[in-house]
Amino acid sequence: MPPRARVRDSSVVDTRQRVIEAAADLLAREGRDAVTTRAVAVAAGLQPPAIYRLFGDKDGLLEAVAEHGFAVFLAGKHVDPDPPDLIEDLRAGWDLAVEFGLANPALYTLMYSEPTGATSAAFKAGLEILKGRIRRLAAGGLLRVDEDLAVTLIHATGRGAVLTWLSLPEDRRDPALLTTLRESMVTAVTNEEPAVQIAGPAGAARALRATLPDQTTLSGAEQHLLREWLDRLASDG
Known part of the structure; x- marks a missing residue:
């Protein structure tokens, strides 16, 4: 690729990222309704037509912001390939996902309401991390249910915990809700003692x-x- 073309491509990538971050910031501060192509263009220092050239339309922009959310979440994940306690590792992963949702309510809601979720590269990478945790539980004789069902249960309880918490008035947000949902998930997915006493x-x-x-x-x-x-x-x- 000619040097001039590489510079041009790099400039487009940088501009696209600047727009996504401006939209994400607007979303966090003022909510989804505030994320208009005009408002985002102003925040990014561009003219509105640039948004359409980069993303097609507002829906395309929102999908890109959702993908950005998955990438940010993935970057914050800590992966221990050999955790000392497999069930505590599962708890820690669930807590991390819920804490991210509570800290980024508008972004989290967008991430799980846009069609990009299932096809997002970052979402798929995060899913592989979760599958790795589940595979280690299975290999250790600690998995109570099928691996695919375990993935669904962990995602469903985590997402349900975040969205239920956010739907409640602040004076009704009892931390016991999150703890109870997490422990219900752990009970449903794992055995207290290894079903197989000898590993391997x-x-x-x-x-x-x-x-x-x-x-x-x-x-x-x-x-x-x-x-x-x-x-x-x-x-x-």
Whole structure:
């Protein structure tokens, strides 16, 4: 790419980011209704037509602000690949998400009301962090439900906690609401004690092998084949 073209592209990126940050600031200070193309253009030091060139329309601008919100949230996440307490790590992740929502109410509401949420690169990256937490719980024998259901429960309780809190008059905002919702999520998603006492595939294989005779879903031939696989995995431990 010619140097002049690179400079031009960099200038467009910088201008776009300046507009997004101006819109996010306006949203935080005055609410969604205040985020008009004219107001944002003035705040960013541009003419209104520039907004349309960069984002298409107001909806495009709002989607970009929502994506910015996911990116800001992701940047604040701390990822411990080997936490000493998996359930406390789950609590900490949930608390972080809720605290972000309470600190950025207008932005949070926008993030979860715009269609960009499911397709946002930052949202997907954050989702992978959550899936990593859930996978570690599963590997440790601490996950009570299916991994996909765990993702849904954690997201639903966190989002519900934030939006319910924000909908309440200030004199009715009891911190016990947040604690109770978090602990309900933990109870629904995790086991108090590991379902498998020995970590790793071998321990899981032994636990599953022990309960195999009690199930009726598999045919005799399927049980026999599964038992062979489990025997092989269990012997590795």
